[in-house]
Amino acid sequence: MGHVPVMKKEVIHYLIWDYSGTYVDCTLGDGMHSKAILKEITPQGGTVIGIDRDSRAISTAKSNLKDYMESIKICKRRFSDLSSELPCGDKGTYHGFLFDLGLNSSRLREPSSGFSYLEDGPLDMRMSPEERITASQLVNSLPEKELADLLYKYSDERHSRKIARAIVRARQSEPIETTFRLRDIIFKVIKGPYRLKSVSRCFQALRISVNNEIEELVDGLSTAFRCMLNGGRLVVISYHSIEDRIVKNFIRDRRLTKNSEAGRFFKILTPKPVQPLSDEVDINPAARSAKLRAAELVVVNGD
Numbered sequence: 001m002g003h004v005p006v007m008k009k010e011v012i013h014y015l016i017w018d019y020s021g022t023y024v025d026c027t028l029g030d031g032m033h034s035k036a037i038l039k040e041i042t043p044q045g046g047t048v049i050g051i052d053r054d055s056r057a058i059s060t061a062k063s064n065l066k067d068y069m070e071s072i073k074i075c076k077r078r079f080s081d082l083s084s085e086l087p088c089g090d091k092g093t094y095h096g097f098l099f100d101l102g103l104n105s106s107r108l109r110e111p112s113s114g115f116s117y118l119e120d121g122p123l124d125m126r127m128s129p130e131e132r133i134t135a136s137q138l139v140n141s142l143p144e145k146e147l148a149d150l151l152y153k154y155s156d157e158r159h160s161r162k163i164a165r166a167i168v169r170a171r172q173s174e175p176i177e178t179t180f181r182l183r184d185i186i187f188k189v190i191k192g193p194y195r196l197k198s199v200s201r202c203f204q205a206l207r208i209s210v211n212n213e214i215e216e217l218v219d220g221l222s223t224a225f226r227c228m229l230n231g232g233r234l235v236v237i238s239y240h241s242i243e244d245r246i247v248k249n250f251i252r253d254r255r256l257t258k259n260s261e262a263g264r265f266f267k268i269l270t271p272k273p274v275q276p277l278s279d280e281v282d283i284n285p286a287a288r289s290a291k292l293r294a295a296e297l298v299v300v301n302g303d
């Protein structure tokens with residue numbers, strides 16, 4: 001089965017406000033959110049720009065969106081080099097930006113991608129084959145303290161020091177090259193019913209680091225803030241607390257207050273993050289941790 005788009009109805013509800021507008025889907029993936037957006041807006045002349053860092057996602061999206069090729073422009077880009085693809089003047093150009101963070105489910109299931117501790121495969125975790133460094137290179141080369149800091153910073157794993165020590169000890173006999181080897185090294189030092197949680201958190205931390213996800217996200221949100229026109233909508237779906245905290249703070253730090261003077265601001269549309277209904281989670285368990293935040297861009301002229 002292909003990727004099932006998360007909170008599709010909610011995305012449409014918060015994102016679309018001008019049916020002839022141009023919307024940027026920064027996480028095109030299999031193109032399923034874009035397809036839903038295009039279905040709504042093409043009758044009125046609306047268009048989409050679809051972006052993804054992964055060339056494999058780009059080809060799947062092209063095939064899934066073949067009926068809409070006249071209304072979508074698809075580009076292989078990262079959030080950090082979005083601005084070169086999206087020229088925008090002082091007033092902004094785009095009607096909305098969507099970020100559906102995280103991984104495409106087909107990629108997560110592929111053992112060769114090395115994202116899942118449930119499948120044995122190379123410890124890779126690169127979202128795109130063109131990225132420089134793999135998770136295996138990280139765990140085999142980082143000094144123990146840096147490794148412990150990384151695991152803690154990107155997953156709040158409280159056993160990070162113990163795990164880093166175990167990794168460094170294990171790699172002295174043989175490099176750590178597979179997902180199951182890393183999982184088993186963690187299992188050796190973390191016991192009890194929550195040990196799978198520790199494995200999951202360590203995999204998350206390595207993935208974030210390999211793909212530079214935090215810096216990418218901040219760059220992407222900054223481009224969206226700068227390039228939206230007045231009334232534009234930002235919609236972000238995140239899947240773990242580290243991402244959600246960044247999105248929440250990014251929006252809150254720019255919110256419109258009664259003291260705001262001239263400039264660009266956000267009006268918060270979701271004071272609390274929106275979560276999927278239980279019916280959706282029953283059908284698509286991958287949606288269970290999703291949190292959607294939305295904001296509207298307000299330009300204050302100050303005169």
Ligand SMILES: C[S@@+](CC[C@H](N)C(=O)[O-])C[C@H]1O[C@@H](n2cnc3c(N)ncnc32)[C@H](O)[C@@H]1O
Pocket residue numbers: 003004005006026027028029030031032033034051052053054057077078079080100101102103104105127216217
């Ligand atoms: C959860 S999937 C999106 C699924 C999509 N919404 C759909 O309905 O098919 C996330 C996608 O974002 C892409 N992605 C993640 N970080 C990115 C970045 N920094 N720049 C560009 N694309 C990124 C991934 O390659 C992946 O294809």
